Amino acid sequence: MDSNSLFNLQDYLNRRKGLVDGHLFGYVPPCEGPASTLFEAMRYTLEAGGKRLRPICVLAGADFVMGLEPPEIERGDWAGSRDPGLADALLRAACAVEMIHTYSLIHDDLPCMDDDDLRRGLATCHKVYGEAMALLAGDALLTHAFFTIGQIGDPFKERALDVVRELADGSGAEGMVAGQAVDLISERMGGGTESHLEFIHRRKTAALFRASLTVGGILAGGNAHDLETLRSVGETVGLIFQVTDDILDVEGTEEELGKTTGRDAELGKLTYPGLLGLETARRRSSELLSKAEDILQACGPRGIPLSVLAGKITQRRN
């Protein structure tokens, strides 16, 4: 089966990115008064763009559980269109994930971390607002993510608490933050083993992708088997994303990526290309894609969108 011919991924991504962008700034509105600069700093970094891949994964997790298939799905159908309460819950969770991702970028770019001046082609938050305000903007975005989920109403409140747990697990001391901590330790120790690298990738990047697909599935009422599939696919897609990121940092240009390239080597970061070479990194990416495709093929046509998305991520240029 050639999934690509059955499914227009670009339409699917555009529509779902439109849904996310249409709500994100409503959850973080501009603010008058003494704290206006804080909100400006939060919105500046959210506005700085990105493909909204993680929030799209939240919506895709719900689509998967509700069995939406091509060709209907890229014509605009999505899980939330069947129930306004579910739509609200999904968009809140999706935007919360983007807030968490954005906070992690702000803190990651700070002078005491990677000390980056450029992100998505724009000056990083601390370059514009200063270090202290950037720190606070990150703290505020992380907290606001949970506030946004906390406003999910009946009859989705119990599922929303499961979303809080799943997202905090993926982004906290067992997930994303642990990955960043070990990334930092390896960098400052000047190296690490393949098992350290695996630890870092699984947590720093894959854990939030895993949580994103899973929380969409949770809100849509997925059963244990569906949620296990989403966890496994989400983690694999996240690993593909990170290996590709490492490869692009070596091969890409600043114009393509909108950020400083070659930083991984400069900082002495532990990466696949750095540790095992570019060719092994590319092979790893293909193996991961095959793994995701195998899991999704067993799910029938509802697995096609995620399968095509995973393929796209291995080929991305920015």
Place this chain on the structure above:
Amino acid sequence: MDSNSLFNLQDYLNRRKGLVDGHLFGYVPPCEGPASTLFEAMRYTLEAGGKRLRPICVLAGADFVMGLEPPEIERGDWAGSRDPGLADALLRAACAVEMIHTYSLIHDDLPCMDDDDLRRGLATCHKVYGEAMALLAGDALLTHAFFTIGQIGDPFKERALDVVRELADGSGAEGMVAGQAVDLISERMGGGTESHLEFIHRRKTAALFRASLTVGGILAGGNAHDLETLRSVGETVGLIFQVTDDILDVEGTEEELGKTTGRDAELGKLTYPGLLGLETARRRSSELLSKAEDILQACGPRGIPLSVLAGKITQRRN
């Protein structure tokens, strides 16, 4: 009525602090493996002590809603003792509040913020673990607070989502972080008005006290009137705490406080004593205490513990 003669506050505080300390480190256990340093940094700052006033407020909010009165209450009765599910929920929420408070201290002490070397008589987190690891330990504690609440089980899951919303509101961009941002802006602009000072105190400190009392009330099933009382008392107690803190920074010694004193003036922070003088600051503290006592007196004997606690905070020496 002399509330003090009816109620042994110290016993009450000791018992509840014991409950909190007995659970806190179970929710943040030591961790083997590559991320062990991250957990060490989190636990180091949690262990560095503190009176656990905010988590005690969570438990006190529940006691208030359930109508617990002296003298039974200081003999060890507490709201959670009636139902193991409620006890679990209350202790999770209480410890989550302490994690949030602790993360805010870690980030506040960082070089780009107040640049403090000493906290509760010990070296601050970044002095021990470095700036980057302290940043991540703060991020991890904030996230872990929501993870800990996310694990609250039936039949308290819906109330737990309300707790997530209330706590995120009190500690985020409309609450604590906003207060810190405006504190910072005033400091760097070299001043501000009394209305700025009010804005800062309400958010930087009072919002988390307000949320703490309120979430205890929410979990115990408080009605709208009870929750409104707890919000109002919580905010007032928080304001008392901050005014007292400002006074102690002028009058206290490093031995008493376990932190560098005189820092507010050094940093040019906007404070009551700095803006309006020590005498006006002391009068403000008395007025706030009278306000809290009036609200609580109208609630009968169940209001005594909170009333005595508020009085104690105006007299604290550290």
